Amino acid sequence: MIRIENLSKSFTLHNQGGAVIEVLRGAALSVAPGECVALTGASGAGKSTLMRMIWGNYRAASGQILVGGLDVAQASPREIIALRRDRLGYVSQFLRVVPRVPTRRVVAEPLLALGMGEAEAIARAEGLLSTLNIPERLWSLSPTTFSGGEQQRVNIARGFAHPYPALLLDEPTASLDAVNREVVLGLIAAAKARGAALIGIFHDEAARARVADRAVDVTAFTPARAA
Amino acid sequence: MSALLQVEGLEKRYGARIGCTGVSFDLFPGEVLGIVGESGSGKSTLLACLAGHLAADSGQILYRGRDLGAMAEPERRVLARTEWAFVHQNPRDGLRMGVSAGANVGERLMAVGARHYGAIRAAAEDWLGRVEIDPGRIDDRPRAFSGGMQQRLQIARNLVTAPRLVLMDEPTGGLDVSVQARLLDLLRALVREMGLGVIIVTHDLAVARLLADRLMVMKDGRVIEAGLTDQVLDDPQAAYTQLLVSSVLQV
Amino acid sequence: MTEAYSFAYLDESTKRMIRRTLLKALAVPGYQVPFASREMPMPYGWGTGGVQVTAACLVPEDVLKVIDQGADDTTNAVSIRRFFQRTAGVAVTEHTTEASLIQTRHRIPEAPLKEGQILIYQVPIPEPLRFLEPRESETRKMHALEEYGLMHVKLYEDIARHGAIATSYGYPVKVEGRYVMDPSPIPKFDNPKLSGNPAIQLFGAGRESRIHALPPYTRVVNLDFEDHPFEPTKADAACDLCGATTSYLDEVIMDDAGGRMFCCSDTDFCATRRAAGHAGRLAPGGEAA
Numbered sequence: 174m175i176r177i178e179n180l181s182k183s184f185t186l187h188n189q190g191g192a193v194i195e196v197l198r199g200a201a202l203s204v205a206p207g208e209c210v211a212l213t214g215a216s217g218a219g220k221s222t223l224m225r226m227i228w229g230n231y232r233a234a235s236g237q238i239l240v241g242g243l244d245v246a247q248a249s250p251r252e253i254i255a256l257r258r259d260r261l262g263y264v265s266q267f268l269r270v271v272p273r274v275p276t277r278r279v280v281a282e283p284l285l286a287l288g289m290g291e292a293e294a295i296a297r298a299e300g301l302l303s304t305l306n307i308p309e310r311l312w313s314l315s316p317t318t319f320s321g322g323e324q325q326r327v328n329i330a331r332g333f334a335h336p337y338p339a340l341l342l343d344e345p346t347a348s349l350d351a352v353n354r355e356v357v358l359g360l361i362a363a364a365k366a367r368g369a370a371l372i373g374i375f376h377d378e379a380a381r382a383r384v385a386d387r388a389v390d391v392t393a394f395t396p397a398r399a400a
Numbered sequence: 401m402s403a404l405l406q407v408e409g410l411e412k413r414y415g416a417r418i419g420c421t422g423v424s425f426d427l428f429p430g431e432v433l434g435i436v437g438e439s440g441s442g443k444s445t446l447l448a449c450l451a452g453h454l455a456a457d458s459g460q461i462l463y464r465g466r467d468l469g470a471m472a473e474p475e476r477r478v479l480a481r482t483e484w485a486f487v488h489q490n491p492r493d494g495l496r497m498g499v500s501a502g503a504n505v506g507e508r509l510m511a512v513g514a515r516h517y518g519a520i521r522a523a524a525e526d527w528l529g530r531v532e533i534d535p536g537r538i539d540d541r542p543r544a545f546s547g548g549m550q551q552r553l554q555i556a557r558n559l560v561t562a563p564r565l566v567l568m569d570e571p572t573g574g575l576d577v578s579v580q581a582r583l584l585d586l587l588r589a590l591v592r593e594m595g596l597g598v599i600i601v602t603h604d605l606a607v608a609r610l611l612a613d614r615l616m617v618m619k620d621g622r623v624i625e626a627g628l629t630d631q632v633l634d635d636p637q638a639a640y641t642q643l644l645v646s647s648v649l650q651v
Numbered sequence: 652m653t654e655a656y657s658f659a660y661l662d663e664s665t666k667r668m669i670r671r672t673l674l675k676a677l678a679v680p681g682y683q684v685p686f687a688s689r690e691m692p693m694p695y696g697w698g699t700g701g702v703q704v705t706a707a708c709l710v711p712e713d714v715l716k717v718i719d720q721g722a723d724d725t726t727n728a729v730s731i732r733r734f735f736q737r738t739a740g741v742a743v744t745e746h747t748t749e750a751s752l753i754q755t756r757h758r759i760p761e762a763p764l765k766e767g768q769i770l771i772y773q774v775p776i777p778e779p780l781r782f783l784e785p786r787e788s789e790t791r792k793m794h795a796l797e798e799y800g801l802m803h804v805k806l807y808e809d810i811a812r813h814g815a816i817a818t819s820y821g822y823p824v825k826v827e828g829r830y831v832m833d834p835s836p837i838p839k840f841d842n843p844k845l846s847g848n849p850a851i852q853l854f855g856a857g858r859e860s861r862i863h864a865l866p867p868y869t870r871v872v873n874l875d876f877e878d879h880p881f882e883p884t885k886a887d888a889a890c891d892l893c894g895a896t897t898s899y900l901d902e903v904i905m906d907d908a909g910g911r912m913f914c915c916s917d918t919d920f921c922a923t924r925r926a927a928g929h930a931g932r933l934a935p936g937g938e939a940a
């Protein structure tokens with residue numbers, strides 16, 4: 174479902190004397206349907222960079238990122254937008270939403286974008302919020318005012334609203350209490366069971382051990398840095 | 401699905417000075433294209449050319465496959481009040497301040513032949529509700545409205561004929577942040593529900609990020625960089641875009 | 652030169668220019684044709700447009716009638732009538748049926764007009780779109796492209812504010828399904844007489860330098876809404892002098908105690924009826940209470 178070959182990435186900082194920072198070289202990785210692969214490596218090794226390249230907001234210097242047959246490294250913006258709409262989900266660490274939009278609408282938005290009717294989309298969103306123990310009194314409020322843990326659960330609910338065949342998870346269990354951590358791990362297991370291909374970053378080693386089928390250490394793709 | 405708008409090699413000069421040049425892009429239904437840049441970057445000139453407010457010196461604009469340059473003025477004006485919408489930065493430029501909110505919304509309907517007062521009024525009430533203006537204020541003049549309400553009224557007035565293409569010039573400029581947020585939310589919902597193709601000119605990168613699917617960065621009349629919105633903002637390639645993004649981050 | 656003076660005040664070349672304008676206006680009913688309006692020996696607002704059109708149309712055989720809001724005896728009507736008696740020496744009359752040419756301000760006579768008659772209106776503002784669009788360049792384009800939605804915006808606004816179309820003078824019309832026209836400030840009661848009229852109707856705006864026209868039997872439709880149709884309204888009363896119930900009435904306040912009477916605005920119509928023996932509530936020597 175996801176296959177990465179010979180991927181490299183560098184940043185050119187034009188406004189800092191044109192400094193070129195090489196962050197990835199020769200990255201390769203493949204995830205089958207129903208499989209969860211954890212990215213590991215020290216902080217700064219390039220886990221988040223790799224994930225963003227798969228998501229498409231970081232451009233590849235060279236190589237291939239095949240997601241459901243589309244090479245994200247070469248795809249047009251329009252193709253990536255379509256990919257994100259129906260095939261590739263992303264639970265990021267940060268909740269980025271239009272202020273004032275009620276939580277139930279934030280979670281329903283991916284479904285509405287797919288053309289699902291308002292009532293059905295809201296119902297599914299509310300089901301997920303309930304599963305993730307977001308109190309009902311918060312559903313009509315904007316999540317911008319929520320605590321870190323609540324925001325993260327809203328983010329997770331939105332990421333799991335549609336059964337994407339490929340899903341990226343960036344620290345999905347960080348800052349969650351034991352109960353909600355269990356809920357999220359259950360959602361991940363269910364996604365695997367329905368055949369989704371998952372890539373995750375988990376600092377929570379126990380969680381990683383529970384859901385990841387294998388780990389890929391991105392340090393192997395990190396070019397040696399000049400001191 | 402076919403393109404709503406195809407722009408090829410568009411150029412506008414003011415004497416020797418470049419307004420915009422070498423601009424090419426296309427827009428599909430349901431897409432929001434953001435045009436960002438500082439004042440004087442050519443983004444407003446480009447929008448004015450697209451709207452037909454300015455005549456381009458060279459290049460081509462195809463609307464649903466038809467060359468706007470070759471289209472007769474009557475046909476263009478019919479399109480301008482049916483299939484196109486233009487939302488001005490200052491709502492006073494896009495509203496009739498001397499008539500009621502209902503008449504402002506109803507005007508485009510009457511322009512295309514609506515002749516049933518009750519039906520026109522019902523449509524106006526419906527649209528006031530959709531842009532979150534109390535329909536009880538249908539007979540008030542826009543002067544009595546706040547800036548945010550005026551802007552929402554302008555949007556209702558433009559969208560009542562279910563246009564396909566919406567051009568917006570800094571539609572959230574001059575509004576405070578919470579009012580801006582309501583407007584952005586409204587626009588996103590309308591784009592999704594009506595399948596609108598939207599081009600929004602803004603200097604506000606936060607607005608661009610929340611509303612636009614794709615971005616074009618302009619400087620000195622030229623497109624410096626274009627692509628997926630979060631890619632342009634998170635991993636800008638051009639020196640100018642990096643500067644633009646970083647200066648915003650410092651604000 | 653053998654001509655000692657110019658008939659009907661204007662010189663021959665000016666008359667030729669205005670007649671050309673009139674022919675063009677008749678050829679394109681309802682369309683406002685610009686013309687080179689001349690200074691006339693009376694102030695704007697006193698009907699300089701109508702006077703120029705009348706001067707261009709007059710021939711020695713004409714019988715002229717001049718009315719102001721239906722009356723033959725107002726200062727304005729009298730001075731224009733005298734002006735043409737002096738400059739053209741034409742016969743004058745107060746009887747609608749005897750006149751070959753009628754110059755009018757703000758009314759259409761009650762007596763039906765017939766073929767061969769010419770009705771000339773004094774027009775203050777000929778542009779019906781001026782209310783909402785002050786730019787002349789834009790209104791000309793709107794006429795050219797038949798973009799008349801704004802006219803209904805005005806009527807919509809009337810209903811929204813007053814519950815009904817409150818426009819009672821200068822009610823806008825569409826001519827032969829093409830041009831929207833301001834019929835000058837006649838009461839909307841008169842509007843039905845614009846349509847299918849056997850007489851030639853000419854409209855002259857002096858200050859605005861525009862002439863428009865309706866040839867005989869032109870179809871003129873009043874703008875309205877399906878659920879708020881046009882209604883030609885008048886005061887719900889009878890003339891207190893002649894007892895007429897179908898004519899347009901002026902309301903006259905008679906004393907400080909609020910006493911009032913209604914009388915025909917068309918003085919010739921009223922006088923003719925009284926001469927024929929009709930009498931109203933307050934008619935002298937009539938059935939006055």
Ligand SMILES: [Zn+2]
Pocket residue numbers: 890891892893894895914915920921922924
């Ligand atoms: Zn009478």
